[in-house]
Amino acid sequence: MHVPITLSVNGVERRAEVEPRTLLVQYLRNDLALTGAHIGCETSQCGACTVLLDGEAVKSCTILAVQADGAAVTTIEGLAPVGTLHPVQQAFWDQHGLQCGYCTPGMVLSTVALLADDPNPSEESIRHGLEGNICRCTGYHNIVLSVQSAAKSLASGAIPEPVLSRDASLTR
Amino acid sequence: MNTSPFVYQRANSVDDAISLLQQHGDGAKLIAGGHSLLPIMKLRLAEPDMLIDIGRLPELQGTRREHGEIVIGALATHHQVATDQEIRSSIPLLADTASRVGDRQVRNRGTIGGALAHADAAADYPAAILALEATIVARGPGGARQIPAREFFLDFLTTALASDEILTEIRVPVPADGHGWSYQKLANQASGYAIVGVGAIAILDGSGTFDDVRVGVTGTAAVAWRAAATEAALRGQKPESGVVAAAADKVDDGVEALDDLHGSAEYRLRVTRGLTRRAILQAVARAQQRG
Amino acid sequence: MEISGQHRFSAPRERVWELLLDPKILQQCLPGAEDLVEVGPEEYEARMKIGVAAIRGTYQGKVKIVDKDEPTSYRMVVEGKGPAGQISGDAKIDLADDGEGTLVNWTGNANVRGTLARVGGRVMQPAAKMIVGQFFTCLEGKAG
Numbered sequence: 001m002h003v004p005i006t007l008s009v010n011g012v013e014r015r016a017e018v019e020p021r022t023l024l025v026q027y028l029r030n031d032l033a034l035t036g037a038h039i040g041c042e043t044s045q046c047g048a049c050t051v052l053l054d055g056e057a058v059k060s061c062t063i064l065a066v067q068a069d070g071a072a073v074t075t076i077e078g079l080a081p082v083g084t085l086h087p088v089q090q091a092f093w094d095q096h097g098l099q100c101g102y103c104t105p106g107m108v109l110s111t112v113a114l115l116a117d118d119p120n121p122s123e124e125s126i127r128h129g130l131e132g133n134i135c136r137c138t139g140y141h142n143i144v145l146s147v148q149s150a151a152k153s154l155a156s157g158a159i160p161e162p163v164l165s166r167d168a169s170l171t172r
Numbered sequence: 173m174n175t176s177p178f179v180y181q182r183a184n185s186v187d188d189a190i191s192l193l194q195q196h197g198d199g200a201k202l203i204a205g206g207h208s209l210l211p212i213m214k215l216r217l218a219e220p221d222m223l224i225d226i227g228r229l230p231e232l233q234g235t236r237r238e239h240g241e242i243v244i245g246a247l248a249t250h251h252q253v254a255t256d257q258e259i260r261s262s263i264p265l266l267a268d269t270a271s272r273v274g275d276r277q278v279r280n281r282g283t284i285g286g287a288l289a290h291a292d293a294a295a296d297y298p299a300a301i302l303a304l305e306a307t308i309v310a311r312g313p314g315g316a317r318q319i320p321a322r323e324f325f326l327d328f329l330t331t332a333l334a335s336d337e338i339l340t341e342i343r344v345p346v347p348a349d350g351h352g353w354s355y356q357k358l359a360n361q362a363s364g365y366a367i368v369g370v371g372a373i374a375i376l377d378g379s380g381t382f383d384d385v386r387v388g389v390t391g392t393a394a395v396a397w398r399a400a401a402t403e404a405a406l407r408g409q410k411p412e413s414g415v416v417a418a419a420a421d422k423v424d425d426g427v428e429a430l431d432d433l434h435g436s437a438e439y440r441l442r443v444t445r446g447l448t449r450r451a452i453l454q455a456v457a458r459a460q461q462r463g
Numbered sequence: 464m465e466i467s468g469q470h471r472f473s474a475p476r477e478r479v480w481e482l483l484l485d486p487k488i489l490q491q492c493l494p495g496a497e498d499l500v501e502v503g504p505e506e507y508e509a510r511m512k513i514g515v516a517a518i519r520g521t522y523q524g525k526v527k528i529v530d531k532d533e534p535t536s537y538r539m540v541v542e543g544k545g546p547a548g549q550i551s552g553d554a555k556i557d558l559a560d561d562g563e564g565t566l567v568n569w570t571g572n573a574n575v576r577g578t579l580a581r582v583g584g585r586v587m588q589p590a591a592k593m594i595v596g597q598f599f600t601c602l603e604g605k606a607g
Contacts, residue, residue: 132275
């Protein structure tokens with residue numbers, strides 16, 4: 001028996017009829033083709049599936065789509081207008097806060113939520129705040145630097161900036 | 173990973189949820205944050221036929237102060253418990269415990285009521301709930317009843333809640349001004365679950381002697397417990413380290429420790445005694461600072 | 464996974480032995496046992512709905528009783544298959560006089576595969592102990 005849901009995803013209202021057991025991450029990836037939320041461990045540990053639900057970082061592999069009915073979801077795709085990078089994304093780029101990139105969407109969204117709560121976190125608060133995101137490359141050092149850099153640029157009023165074209169970005 | 177199929181029903185009120193539980197019996201489970209239930213359903217360790225969603229019921233939300241008690245709605249998330257100003261200042265042991273459940277994303281979704289009702293052997297809250305002598309309020313077809321923490325946790329995943337009862341709120345008596353507290357935890361690195369967790373409250377009298385000391389332990393055994401022998405050994409004593417260490421060694425009096433891939437029974441017992449000592453000493457230090 | 468435990472019965476050893484090996488009693492006392500069928504000499508098949516609180520599943524199992532030394536000890540060879548994995552193993556049961564009553568000591572060794580093996584370790588031992596406890600408490604009632 002399918003259940004009707006209505007939710008706002010990256011600012012766009014979406015209506016769907018879903019099987020109750022559909023997980024939010026499956027709905028986002030399979031129905032909306034928003035594949036930025038990754039499926040990693042599937043056991044609410046790794047945080048690769050992290051999205052913002054009404055502004056709070058959550059693991060979308062451990063939420064039923066029906067539980068998100070009526071909520072506003074932000075995925076990595078909706079963080080900044082197309083063609084631009086959010087200051088947190090820019091900071092991860094600048095500080096080499098990613099290696100394979102698998103954990104990155106989750107890391108970035110957790111960071112956005114973390115900095116919304118605590119705009120100037122200590123290293124300890126950053127590590128505690130990102131406990132729910134596991135980097136399989138173990139690149140935590142640069143991730144912490146990225147968060148610190150993002151905190152600085154947000155504090156100085158940074159706004160999303162345009163991304164360079166694909167070719168240009170490779171030589172940047 | 174998918175769960176088994178189930179019927180989803182959103183309850184309109186606590187009474188509605190209770191009557192749904194009565195109609196559907198054992199096959200129905202309540203869901204709020206879902207952070208205990210969905211993981212075991214995905215692993216097919218649980219296959220309920222129906223989920224009754226109580227996650228948005230206003231009756232189960234909010235925190236208030238009432239006659240020397242803080243009353244916490246069952247739907248308070250771990251994050252809310254950890255950051256609520258009233259809870260932080262009046263019952264810091266509970267706020268600190270909540271801040272160490274799982275990780276940030278889990279704390280944003282998981283609820284205190286759900287965690288207590290699920291009664292995982294490795295959950296964090298039972299240690300604090302026992303040490304704080306909290307009361308669990310449950311509502312069923314016959315109305316509401318209050319269950320003291322000591323009578324709430326019965327066995328592995330088993331509580332005093334009847335199958336048609338809903339945990340509605342947690343009433344926590346505010347400990348005396350100037351009390352000391354501590355939550356000591358050895359966490360599993362991946363899941364954040366407590367391999368061992370010890371919560372302690374210490375109240376010292378004017379001469380610096382233990383007036384009251386209460387210790388709750390989680391993780392070590394199939395069910396959390398109050399360390400009565402440790403507490404008895406400390407009451408009326410000066411909080412000297414030798415006295416505390418000797419009392420902490422009695423923490424597992426009559427307890428059978430779990431023995432699994434996260435730690436042998438012997439290891440768990442040693443860690444439990446050590447963390448009990450640290451918890452009491454830190455609670456004492458805080459009481460001395462505040463008192 | 465190795466688990467063990469003991470249970471004291473107030474009934475004498477012969478009576479406890481009889482109960483432990485009576486298929487009718489087993490059907491009544493094994494928590495969640497449905498359709499226990501004798502498929503061979505000392506060999507049974509059963510469908511069991513087992514678990515604790517929320518953790519519950521239907522397992523198809525086979526039990527064979529071997530190495531009988533009446534009324535002192537026997538072994539059970541067990542195989543089970545359910546939604547979360549497969550279990551195979553064996554359990555040794557020892558009976559000893561204890562005053563008027565009987566002391567039953569049991570040791571089980573289980574080999575677990577599937578999800579149960581990967582993540583079930585944390586829940587299986589306490590769950591198994593609770594289920595065995597329920598079984599013995601029921602037997603105790605039958606010993607009357």
